Amino acid sequence: MVSPTPVTPKKPSPSRSRTPLFLILAVCLAPLIFALLAYYVPALGLRPQEATNYGTLIQPQRAMPDTAALPLATLDGKPFDLNSLHGKWLLVSADEAACPESCVKKLFILRNSHASQGKNVERLARVWFVTDNGEVPPVILDAYQGTHILRANPEQLAAYLAPNATAAEREAALKAPMWIIDPLGNLMMEFPADADPISVRNDISKLIRNSRIG
Secondary structure: OOOOOOOOOOOOOOOOOOHHHHHHHHHHHHHHHHHHHHHHHHHHHHOOOOOOOEEEEEEEEEEEOOOOOEEEEEEEEEEEHHHHHHEEEEEEEOOOOOOHHHHHHHHHHHHHHOOOOHHHHEEEEEEEEEEOOOOOOOHHHOOOOOOOEEOOHHHHHHHHHOOOOHHHHHHHHHHOOOOEEEOOOOEEEEEEEOHHHHHHHHHHHHHHHHOOOO
């Protein structure tokens, strides 16, 4: 009689490592945990800033005035329609013709910000509103060729650029800031008198880079 073949009991299969499962779970939960920490623990500095622009956005934006509301003239007395620059980003400043140091600084910042835009340089134009009938120094004319230098009545200009300024504040309100007008003709951003040139340039670069207009 043949003896039965002994049956060898099966060894239990080794349990699979759970490490990959934990790794997948951690990857899935990480964004949620990060978001919760950013929201509930702002001291960690994880929450993104609400705005990244350096200049102050103008709310509500103000449409470019027509020639009746803001008549302009070139230095040789020819009428100029600001709407002829429609479609370009306008870098704007205003000051008296003598152009003191503060005025020169604004013209310098806007010229350099404009020139640094590389292939997008043609999408911008510079405008300097002269608020009196004085003579612009030749050295300024030479240094800032390419800027549209336009004489404007300060009261009418203030009604557009600084409508909330009182009569006493009007002169300072016009002389201090720099502005940006978008290609649709809307006054949309203002920079302070003591603006950082690099920050102004970066703001302009971001506007140009992210815009589909102009």
